[in-house]
Amino acid sequence: MKTTQEILKLSITNQLYVALVNQLNKDFRRVGIEASFGLELKPEALVRNLTATIYELIVSDFEAYLNLLYAIDVSESKIKDLPVQEVHELATAVTQLILEREFVKVSFKNKHE
Incomplete structure (x- = not known):
């Protein structure tokens, strides 16, 4: 799994940052x-x-949170594999998973357009 900084750097390098932000807004x-x-x-x-x-x-x-994860298609197994932690640590880890999934989506769309 890539770090949040690596994902964002890749999105900028591949000129997909705007697409990534747009995809986040769309899914929310x-x-x-x-x-x-x-x-x-x-x-x-x-x-x-x-x-x-x-x-x-x-x-x-929490229901909206679960709906968001489902809509973004964050892997349920990756969520379950996260260690038990404080809420702020969980939010940081989930942010990374969300950005990772959204980057995969926009990368795929970009390659197939």
Whole structure:
């Protein structure tokens, strides 16, 4: 599994950062979560905002959190393999899994367009 920084660096190198942010926004809208990540966000700010949003979902709307993971198609086995940890650590780990999955999606779309 790549680190969050590696995923974002790859997205920038492959000119897929905008597509990645757009895909995140699309998937959040699809499940009715009021979160929007601006294209002007630097990668560090995107990670910070996404992690904060995931944290908030875990503690306040767990059903929406699960729906989001399903919509993004984050591997259930990868979620189950995460160690038992504090909520903020879980949010950080899930952010990494989300970015990894979204990057795979936009990479695939880019190669097949």
